[in-house]
Amino acid sequence: MHEPPTHVSDQDVLDTVRATWLPDTDTVTHLSVGFGAHHWAASVAGERRLFVTLDSLGDRHSADSLTAAYRAAATLAAEGLEFVHASLTPFTVPFAEGLLSAAPWVDGHRPERLEREVTSTMLARLHATPPPEGMPRWQPLVGPDLADDLDGRLRTTWDGGPFSARAHTALRAHLPAIDTWATRYHRLAAEAASRPGVPTHGEPDVHNQLLTERGTLLVDWESLRLAPAERDLRVLDAGGPMAEMFDLEWRLDEVQQYAVWFQQPHTGGADDLEAVEGLLEELERPDWREPTRRQ
Structure with missing residues (x-):
């Protein structure tokens, strides 16, 4: 923050x-x-x-x-x-x-771009390792009734801070899309629950990588879960329904968190600005598409 x-x-x-x-x-x-x-x-x-x-x-x-x-x-x-x-x-x-x-x-710096070979190697080793006893298991992060919950929240005026009205208007305009995303997400999540899980980091992109004298490290393991491998592989443009499901999960979880954020008092500081920009990005970005296979 x-x-x-x-x-x-x-x-x-x-x-x-x-x-x-x-x-x-x-x-x-x-x-x-x-x-x-x-x-x-x-x-x-x-x-x-x-x-x-x-x-x-x-x-x-x-x-x-x-x-x-x-x-x-x-x-x-x-x-x-x-x-x-x-x-x-x-x-x-x-x-x-x-x-x-x-x-x-550890002294180091974030990579300027995702190194696919390095990231792929780390994830392959992580996913091949037997999960430690007691590792948390992945579960859906948002409920199927997210759009209904937001609709209830949006029936009141939001005046907690400078970005409240902007967030309220954007969420109201995208309620039908949010409902569609949540329905699709839970349909795919039911399929994910039946698949074998492996240890997954959850967010292994450049924001959680550190270039050091020891090599590239993965940091911030709070999201470690036993889950389908696509939870991580989507950062490498992995395709298929599970990659789509985890893309939807990211989007819906961000929308849910930011809705709570801007219904509450805020001052308009740097964190609030990043949050409202994140909300608008998730609401307005194109829907997931099957990646083009690399040659």
Whole structure:
């Protein structure tokens, strides 16, 4: 997130990091990276040592499922998947209204573009690894009645902030399409539930890759799930109904989250701007099409 959370302070984070992972920590700095969770760098004498994450709980994560995902990622790393950059134990600790976790700091940078061969190799190894015990299993993220739920929300005036009316108007205009997407999604999700699952990262694109001296790492394992491989392979333009289903899942989940966001009070800051742009992109982008096979 671009802006620090308003409900916790850096001192709160520092105290928890000292008590849980690194007693010598003398500074934590909020980082303007990612979107959805908050992150800090924890430093000792000016040297960054930990990457600290605050995940929220709710429809996407319970305390048990989030902890299980981080624990499973650590197991995958211990079993030889060197590209899995896993969290430290304890994998999570209660903090504010969510869970705090920490991973070792690694210097690196995000790739400018997706390296298909590198990504394909990592995913093939991940998908071929037996799933660790207790790994969370994928389940549909949005209900079949999403359009009805939104219709109910939209019957009231949204005036919580500068982007409320814009979001309200866009969602109202796209309700028929949202209903169509949700129906198709659940038809395909029923088929996905009958398929064998493999360990999947969930979002293995460039935003969760880090180029380091150790090679390319996959980071942010909160979305680790036992699921059809297409959950990951869609970033490589994999085709077929399952790729379409996970594309619909991303779209509908984004729409659902942003609808809740803009029905509530907001100030119009950098995070709000990115959120409203994300909502409009998901509502207006073309429907999924079978990718053209590469030669």
